Amino acid sequence: MDKGLTSAIAANRFGLGARPGELATIGGAGPDGLRAQLEGPAPQITGDGLQSSASILAQVYDLRRTIRAARMRRVRGDDEGGASAAAIGAFRKLPQLIRPIYLAEAGARLRQSVSTDRPFVERLVHFWSNHFAVSIDKGVLAALAGSYEREAIRPYVLGNFNDMLLATERHPAMVLYLDNQMSMGPDSRAARNIARRRPGTRPGINENLARETMELHTVGVDGGYTQADVTAFSRVLTGWSIAGPERWRASAQPGTFLFRAAMHQPGSQVVMGKRYPDGGYDQGVAVLRDLAARPATARFIATKLARHFIADDPPAPAVDRLAAAFSASGGDLPTVYRALIDSPEAWEQPVAKYKSPSDFIVSSFRGLELPLRTDTGKPLAPIGLFQLLGQRIWCPGSPAGWPDRSADWDGASELLKRIEWADAVAQRVGPRRDARELAPQMLGGALTAATRTAIAHAETAAQAVALLLASPDFMRR
């Protein structure tokens, strides 16, 4: 295999885009370098202003209590102290709380993406975060998406799939996103109490979390489950909730996962042909463990990984190999990653995948060593840039996450926006960069003669940088 091509694929397809010098180091080692990146614990993000999900939710609770109190005063007509205005003011405080948290989290993620020396691992974080997607366009998720990724994805990305599955499904962000916090068994104590207090109400299950866990997180839509399985699994998951601001209760810190036994549907449930005796919380853990172990899950995950790292329509032998590695290792993710690295198909086409906007932005920042300004609000600031180019961070808009085929991203208007941004960046930094030197450092063996020639013939250094970023070679990975 051509060494220049190998290092380019290692750095650009498996990684997040070569930084100058990287093809000679991380990428230059090719498959061995990628295996080395899997050694040691996954890098965690810590930093100023990054808070735990629990801490964020506690602040949300406090704010909601203020809003509720103000509203109550207004309802009572107790408006002497400007209660109306206070209610409105308090209501407006929610976005003021959420926005800085989102910006800090997205900025930290971007900084990590741009600076990491283990870009393969970082790409895997993004892959899994998208596999277990939450979206910031719902409720308070904008405040939780970042901490969710740090708490439920990152720690497990080099671990076992079972652990990541459990960590995500019970994370407050996912519980809220897929509406499980109030799902209760119709025969649970809580449901019976409510029905007694408010005759006519019939509290019950919400299927969302159970369905998406099967459809999107484990066995896949063709994974062999029926509506009855979804309903049964929903009952299993009743009680998987979040500790509220119930400060008198010592059972769980506000804003953390809480299994509410009183909401849990009593009795055994049959999910996909297997009977699970009632074990409270453990009933759900058991179903998740079995879902993760199903061959359909291995195949579903293998297909998604192969699509992300090899081709839009991944070759069957590669999918088979990854699925076998997943099953044989009991979901040990580094084993699956190594099978991916060992797949010859991953090393064949130099630029088989069209970059997502996120890939395009991150690889531009890495390749040109662009300075990061995360104090957004300005249109060119990097966080806003993701939105401008069509992939707002943590905002796929659906639990299915962002799509992962070229056709999902290569729209005409989006392409023009990339080019315009490339040109704007080139105007700003181009005069200080030499694209003739950068191109081989960023693209290695994937640099085509056409792109090399276009860069060499550019009339200014800035135009050369624009051509480099806009080139077909750089648009793909």
Add this chain to the structure above:
Amino acid sequence: MKRREFLTSGALAAGSVWLSGLTFAGMANGRKPRLVFIILRGALDGLEAVPACGDPAYAGLRGELQIGRPGTDGGALALDGTFGLHPALAFMHQSYAARELIVFHAVASPYRDRSHFDGQNVLETGYAVPHAVETGWLNRALAAIPAGKAPEKERGISLAATAPLVMRGPAAVTSWSPSRLAPLDDDTLQRISDLYSRDPVLGKKLAEALAAEAIADQDTASQDPTMGGGPRPLLAKRGQPRARYAEVVQAAARFLRQEDGPQVAVFDTVGWDSHFNEGGAKGQIATRLATLDAALSALAAGLGPVWNDTAVLLATEFGRTVAENGTRGTDHGTATAAYLLGGAVNGGRVVADWPGLSPRQLYQDRDLRPTLDLRSVMKGLLAEHLQVPERALESSVFPDSRAARPLTGLLRA
């Protein structure tokens, strides 16, 4: 052909008119000189902007690029018996008539290879070889001017997001750029289109995007007086040539007009790399020259009375082949033309030691032969206009340029 005489007969009149206590350099007669340097990136075809209509070899060489003799339809605007200006350069021609424009021809920087990047690097660093330093000659010239008693302010401004190399260095300079993104340059877009032409997906997508934009812009186009209301070609509408430098020029004028503002401004123009379909009296080069001419006119108008204290230098990294190439354009060459205009300029002349265009007179059998070092123009301008000390010109501003004697008499007495 009669060879023109250099104006360097006398040694540099080293008499820097230093009036103690003045803040600004060269404040002779109590006036503050202003200097604008416009970088023409991409290698402007000097024989297209300033055709040598009177050279007997000219007519046969240029094919479709040829500009007719003055007085003919679409012909050159007369300068003297040998040279004319491209018909799109109406304001420059007016300036010439007003004795406010000097055209230097067969001029080149010391760089003799044909890389844009390296050529621009030499044009901006002022060194004889590319990539010698990370600072520019104009900044070092500002640094060499003794400080006045008043608190030091930035003497230079770049009308760009990032200061071009010529303006970088030890002297404090500032910069300004429009807050919104400038439209993508047509030439850059054309090159990207070319790069995509072999791509199965991207070429089609880009064409679709441009077509969609053209439709979306139809309404605004018909209301845009500069566009004449008619349908615009796909690429031309993006750059909006005439308005292109308007914002930059207005800003430059605004800054330079201030009595306590910067006295030196720099900005870039791009798109001069005319390898393909260059055009002649009409066509791509004509459009770009008209844009440049309009920008200069706007600059003069914007400066108002300050125009009389202003000298504008326009220079490009190198010239282009004398003969038309195989795609109705010209390839990278060597000598070209440079331009100095403004109310402070002692103009109305062409300064050229004309080498001629016949085959054996060409440089490496293809390019206009350089007979004037661009640094002679720059040194003369800095010495006379900004009163940069000769000592500094020879040591820190243009090292190893002693052979390139400063031209004298460039500015009005």
